Amino acid sequence: MALIVQKYGGTSLADPQRIANCAKRAVAAREQGHQVVVVVSAMGKTTDNLLSLASEITDRPRQRELDILLATGEQASTALMAMAIHNHGIDAVSFAGHQLGIVTDPVHCKAKIRSIDADRIRFELDAGRIVVAAGFQGVSIDGQITTLGRGGSDTTAVALAAALSGSLAKATCEIYTDVDGVFTADPRRVNQARKLERISYEEMLELASLGAGVMHSRAVMFGRNYNVPIHVRHSASPETGTMIIEETPDMENVSVVGCALTPDLGRVSLRKIPNQPGVEATIFKHIAAADVLVDDIMQIEYGDCVDISFTVEFQDLAEIKPAAQRALDELGRGEMAVEVGLAKVAAVGVGMRTHTGVAATMFKALAEAGINIANITTSEIKITCIVSKEHGEQALRVVHDAFGLGESGEHGGKSAEMAKTPGHASISG
Amino acid sequence: MALIVQKYGGTSLADPQRIANCAKRAVAAREQGHQVVVVVSAMGKTTDNLLSLASEITDRPRQRELDILLATGEQASTALMAMAIHNHGIDAVSFAGHQLGIVTDPVHCKAKIRSIDADRIRFELDAGRIVVAAGFQGVSIDGQITTLGRGGSDTTAVALAAALSGSLAKATCEIYTDVDGVFTADPRRVNQARKLERISYEEMLELASLGAGVMHSRAVMFGRNYNVPIHVRHSASPETGTMIIEETPDMENVSVVGCALTPDLGRVSLRKIPNQPGVEATIFKHIAAADVLVDDIMQIEYGDCVDISFTVEFQDLAEIKPAAQRALDELGRGEMAVEVGLAKVAAVGVGMRTHTGVAATMFKALAEAGINIANITTSEIKITCIVSKEHGEQALRVVHDAFGLGESGEHGGKSAEMAKTPGHASISG
Numbered sequence: 011m012a013l014i015v016q017k018y019g020g021t022s023l024a025d026p027q028r029i030a031n032c033a034k035r036a037v038a039a040r041e042q043g044h045q046v047v048v049v050v051s052a053m054g055k056t057t058d059n060l061l062s063l064a065s066e067i068t069d070r071p072r073q074r075e076l077d078i079l080l081a082t083g084e085q086a087s088t089a090l091m092a093m094a095i096h097n098h099g100i101d102a103v104s105f106a107g108h109q110l111g112i113v114t115d116p117v118h119c120k121a122k123i124r125s126i127d128a129d130r131i132r133f134e135l136d137a138g139r140i141v142v143a144a145g146f147q148g149v150s151i152d153g154q155i156t157t158l159g160r161g162g163s164d165t166t167a168v169a170l171a172a173a174l175s176g177s178l179a180k181a182t183c184e185i186y187t188d189v190d191g192v193f194t195a196d197p198r199r200v201n202q203a204r205k206l207e208r209i210s211y212e213e214m215l216e217l218a219s220l221g222a223g224v225m226h227s228r229a230v231m232f233g234r235n236y237n238v239p240i241h242v243r244h245s246a247s248p249e250t251g252t253m254i255i256e257e258t259p260d261m262e263n264v265s266v267v268g269c270a271l272t273p274d275l276g277r278v279s280l281r282k283i284p285n286q287p288g289v290e291a292t293i294f295k296h297i298a299a300a301d302v303l304v305d306d307i308m309q310i311e312y313g314d315c316v317d318i319s320f321t322v323e324f325q326d327l328a329e330i331k332p333a334a335q336r337a338l339d340e341l342g343r344g345e346m347a348v349e350v351g352l353a354k355v356a357a358v359g360v361g362m363r364t365h366t367g368v369a370a371t372m373f374k375a376l377a378e379a380g381i382n383i384a385n386i387t388t389s390e391i392k393i394t395c396i397v398s399k400e401h402g403e404q405a406l407r408v409v410h411d412a413f414g415l416g417e418s419g420e421h422g423g424k425s426a427e428m429a430k431t432p433g434h435a436s437i438s439g
Numbered sequence: 440m441a442l443i444v445q446k447y448g449g450t451s452l453a454d455p456q457r458i459a460n461c462a463k464r465a466v467a468a469r470e471q472g473h474q475v476v477v478v479v480s481a482m483g484k485t486t487d488n489l490l491s492l493a494s495e496i497t498d499r500p501r502q503r504e505l506d507i508l509l510a511t512g513e514q515a516s517t518a519l520m521a522m523a524i525h526n527h528g529i530d531a532v533s534f535a536g537h538q539l540g541i542v543t544d545p546v547h548c549k550a551k552i553r554s555i556d557a558d559r560i561r562f563e564l565d566a567g568r569i570v571v572a573a574g575f576q577g578v579s580i581d582g583q584i585t586t587l588g589r590g591g592s593d594t595t596a597v598a599l600a601a602a603l604s605g606s607l608a609k610a611t612c613e614i615y616t617d618v619d620g621v622f623t624a625d626p627r628r629v630n631q632a633r634k635l636e637r638i639s640y641e642e643m644l645e646l647a648s649l650g651a652g653v654m655h656s657r658a659v660m661f662g663r664n665y666n667v668p669i670h671v672r673h674s675a676s677p678e679t680g681t682m683i684i685e686e687t688p689d690m691e692n693v694s695v696v697g698c699a700l701t702p703d704l705g706r707v708s709l710r711k712i713p714n715q716p717g718v719e720a721t722i723f724k725h726i727a728a729a730d731v732l733v734d735d736i737m738q739i740e741y742g743d744c745v746d747i748s749f750t751v752e753f754q755d756l757a758e759i760k761p762a763a764q765r766a767l768d769e770l771g772r773g774e775m776a777v778e779v780g781l782a783k784v785a786a787v788g789v790g791m792r793t794h795t796g797v798a799a800t801m802f803k804a805l806a807e808a809g810i811n812i813a814n815i816t817t818s819e820i821k822i823t824c825i826v827s828k829e830h831g832e833q834a835l836r837v838v839h840d841a842f843g844l845g846e847s848g849e850h851g852g853k854s855a856e857m858a859k860t861p862g863h864a865s866i867s868g
Contacts, residue, residue, distance in 0.1 A: 026495035063519060066455035071522045078533050079518035082511035089508035090492060093500045104507050108537070109582055153538055 013135070013174055013181040014039050017049040017145065017167035021188045022245035023087055024054035026094075032186065032245060033094035036140055040100055045135040047174070047181075048102075049145045049167040050091050052083025073118035077147075077157045081107065084144035084163070092142045102140040107147035108155060112166065114148035120159035121148055123166075126173035143170060161226020168229045172236035183233065184241045185225060191242050191251030192217070192224050194415035195269045200407050202416025206267060207250075210257040213267050216358040216392045220270035230254060257360050265368045266359040266413040271406040274324040274399055275305065275352040278334050281317045283344040293318060293337040300333035302326040305354070306387045306394065321396065324350060352384065353402030355409055356394040369393050375412035381405050442564070442603055442610040443468050446478040446574060446596035450617045451674035452516055453483035455523075461615065461674055462523035465569055469529055474564040476603065476610075477531075478574045478596040479520050481512025502547035506576075506586045510536065513573035513592070521571045531569040536576035537584060541595065543577035549588035550577055552595075555602035572599060590655020597658045601665035612662065613670045614654060620671050620680030621646070621653050623844035624698045629836050631845025635696060636679075639686040642696050645787040645821045649699035659683060686789050694794040695786045695842040700835040703753040703828055704734065704781040707763055710746045712773045722747060722766040729762035731755040734783070735816045735823065750781060750825065781813065782831030784838055785823040798822050804841035810834050 016039065018032045032048075040046045052060075060079050064071045071079075088104035095102035111127025134141045145163025148156050158165050164185060171183040190205050192214065197203040209217075211234035218227040224242055233240045233254060243251025261267075283289050290309070297304055297320075305321040322330050331348065338344045362368050369386075372393055376383055381404065385396035397405045410416060445468065447461045461477075469475045481489075489508050493500045500508075517533035524531035540556025563570045574592025577585050587594050593614055600612040619634050621643065626632040638646075640663035647656035653671055662669045662683060672680030690696075712718050719738070726733055726749075734750040751759050760777065767773045791797050798815075801822055805812055810833065814825040826834045839845060 026492055030496060060515065063455055063515075064522060067459060067519055068522045068526050072525060075518040075521045075525075075533055078521075078535065079515050082515045085514075086489065086492075086508055086511045089504040090496055092504045092507075093493060093497045096501060096504075097497050104504055106507070106584070109584075155535070155538075 011043050011045065013045045013047070013171075013179065014184060015047045015049060015167050015171040015174070015181055016184045016186060017163060018051065018091075018186045018245060019163065019188070020051040020054050020056070022186050023050060023052075023091070026090065028245075029053075029087075029090050030094045030097070033091060033098065035186070035245070036091075036102075037095060037098040037100050040140055047131060047135070047141045047143060047170055048091055048095075049143050049163060049170060050084060050087040051145050051163040052080075053087055053090075056083040056086070074154060077118045078155050080157050081144070081147040081155050084146050088142045088144045092140075095140055095142070100140060101138060102142055103134055104142040104144075106144045107166075108149035108153075110143055112143075112148035112169070114150055114156045114158070116150040116152065116154060116156065118154070118156055121150070121156035123148060123158070123169045124151075126169060128173040131170070131174060159228075161228045164226050164229030165232055168232045168236070168238050168240060171238045172232065175236070175238065180237075180239065182241060183238050184243060185229075186243060186245035187224065188245065189224055189242075190244045190247065190249060192254070192268070194267065195406060195410045196271065199271060199403055200269075200410050200416070202407075202410065204416055206252045208253040208255055208261075209267055210261055210360050211254060212257060212360055212391055213358050214254045216356070216389070217268050217270055220272060220354075220356050220358070225254070262361045262364050264359060265361040265365040266357045266415065267361075268359070269355065269357050269406055269410045269413070269415065271402055272305070272323070272354040272356075273402045275321045275354055275396070276324050276327040277319055277321045277349040277352055277396075278327070278330060279317060279319040279347045279349070280334060280338065281345045281347060282315045283318060283341060285311050285314050285316045289316065289341060290318065292340055293334070296333045296337040296340070297330060300329050302330050302333070304330075306385070306396070308385065308387075321352060321354070351399040352396055353399045353405070354394055354396050355402065355405040356392055357409055357413060358392045360391050362391050362393070371412050372409055375408045376405055379404060379408045381408070440472045440474065442474045442476070442600075442608065443613060444476045444478060444596050444600040444603070444610055445613045445615060446592055447480065447520075447615045447674060448592065448617070449480040449483050449485070451615050452479060452481075452520070455519065457674075458482075458516075458519050459523045459526070462520060462527065464615070464674070465520075465531075466524060466527040466529050469569055476560060476564070476570045476572060476599055477520055477524075478572050478592060478599060479513060479516040480574050480592040481509075482516055482519075485512040485515070503583060506547045506550075507584050509586050510573070510576040510584050513575050517571045517573045521569075524569050524571070529569060530567060531571055532563055533571040533573075535573045536595075537578035537582075539572055541572075541577035541598075543579055543585045543587070545579040545581065545583060545585065547583070547585055550579070550585035552577060552587070552598045553580075555598060557602040560599070560603060588657075590657045593655050593658030594661055597661045597665070597667050597669060600667045601661065604665070604667065609666070609668065611668050611670060613672060614658075615672060615674035616653065617674065618653055618671075619673045619676065619678060621683070621697070623696065624835055624839045625700065628700060628832055629698075629839050629845070631836075631839065633845055635681045637682040637684055637690075638696055639690055639789050640683060641686060641789055641820055642787050643683045645785070645818070646697050646699050649701060649783075649785050649787070653681075654683070691790045691793050693788060694790040694797045695788040695844065696790075697788070698784065698786050698835055698839045698842070698844065700831050701734070701752070701783040701785075702831045704750045704783055704825070705753050705756040706748055706750045706778040706781055706825075707756070707759060708746060708748040708776045708778070709763060709767065710774045710776060711744045712747060712770060714740050714743050714745045718745065718770060719747065721769055722763070725762045725766040725769070726759060729758050731759050731762070733759075735814070735825070737814065737816075750783065753779065780828040781825055782828045782834070783823055783825050784831065784834040785821055786838055786842060787821045789820050791820050791822070800841050801838055804837045805834060808833060808837045810837070 114121035171181040521533040543550035600610040
């Protein structure tokens, strides 16, 4: 008997029929003798519809009230899911976040989970019931309804699995979604993309932040911190999906497990900034206030000046320009230039740490395809190249191909060594 | 400074614009210096839509889950109402039932309020905030979400007003709805119907149970028990509506304040029942199990047999027939006959207690219109006549007319004495 936390996303719960299908999976796991917790998102477009109602009333809703509004979506799903489970003659009880004692900090709309009352859930599980928990929501210590922000239901599921894991037995977390698992690249962009059987938390974090879109990085981080195995799989298919797990020694046999494309970036360059301590802090204070995620940051100094550039998603450019201008105003010096039409392709793998030649393989593949590299950044397990937007999709495909990711392999793709890459450029530094 | 509890029904909150209009009224009361609690129902058809989702999943949802599902409707309204109040620069906080400490018994779908944590609300009011409370819902002592059943939001509002009334100052309860107030008869049936300035709890209870449809009788009973003045008024009109208050001596100057029609009734007659102790208990045990409200009950005995008849709403006939048959099966004797095509017209007024001739006025009016009376029942403040369904509307109009309800008067209509009715039939017995 294992303890399984199953999480179903909004698309998987878009109508009563789909809720019934998900209920069937939960019941099947229960009938195999497992203890089952089901975490649900709001049905289909419910959250969007609620936000749209709020926006008809005010442009600037208070976050406390937004949380009370949005939390209704998941709560309704729990009740419907419990009813659908009852149809199979299996006992189930639904709980809103505050009933489960999912206690968060008091930061509305992006609360962080502080603690979970696992005893309450264990009591119901031990009584033979399936527990249906509202994802995405919690309650602060002073009784306010909070929501966890983007990726919140995934985080609820992973957190529940962590809270319910004993010293002897780990709970498994199954994330049911509308894709088959984690792929070597987005299958809509790369025909040869292949589903991975497993991937490490670290690799998944790099791919999630690059827009692989399967799971929110926050939930993956939670899984890593509490070592919860996460099974990402399709809600309408019996196939196994991808296990996100701790890195194992054999994962290092493979240099690159996946590639990702960020298809439309802009780059903001602030030039002729005074080269003195604190200018970066001044600039990014204003950028942070605009609440936009900045991608790579580059800095070059010359004489008493520096140039600082950073890339952002194209749709964030309009918001970041005034923020950057406020930074220049405060510095009293400097010019702004904005480029558009960029894209970013990245290769990720924990095996890079021990394999040489990975960067060279990537650069060679792009060069042979005649794609110019505008910028390169690296981390311990990732290599990123900025290219022109028009070459983005092609760059993704040639890199995917260069690492042999579309071919079959134990863990996914050939290692750099297996590919017998001639160069041995180090990716560090 | 007064304390006002304003309750807005689903029709008044059907879309963001109407929510904004209701918010404006709450803000106006606040700006007049009053402390304001707003109780909201679910928006428009929300509750029906949620029920319909549940019915797509199961024919027999558990009531615990139904409560969790339905409670989301009012919770969403609270958040939107608070946002709409914020638009006016007035502070407001929304609360679900469990947050307000509206503690109920554990009977799902028709819970009764046991206690309310008034201190929590007073704290917010004293801080200058408008409190927006979810109607219709509470929480049981063991933390289960409950709903109050039909008329639940009205009950929440009256209960909050009762809980917040001090020994010196009473809170007023304003029920905002889509009618102008309580009328001498349903204005859709009687053109001459006139809005009442005030009506006693007792009269309102009789009219509510007869389908006046303005307020649920449960909330009126709550108001009577805790002596909370209830102001029923239109949410889109500045006019005052009708005050439901304790009976005052001058109310006795008027014999009849209003008339009501139940337009479509059936009558079930159980004949040749053994005339022995306990047969009534046996019969109504089965009827109660069918969860159908029975109207008037008549019993006639002859020899060793009795005939027992009762009227029910036409749409309940299908459910009550098998229940009645089960009663006959248990008794082992008797026959069932079912009549349809009946209607019931009633006249209500606390002044009946001290006025003679009220029944005679009613019977004479029906006789002069050529309407046959199939049955008569009376209570201390009500006279009811069963007539044929085809004569129902006409019966209502002639009775309304006979008591001069359409004319102007201090409290509503002429007294029987003023009408100089020749007969003096007593209504008792």
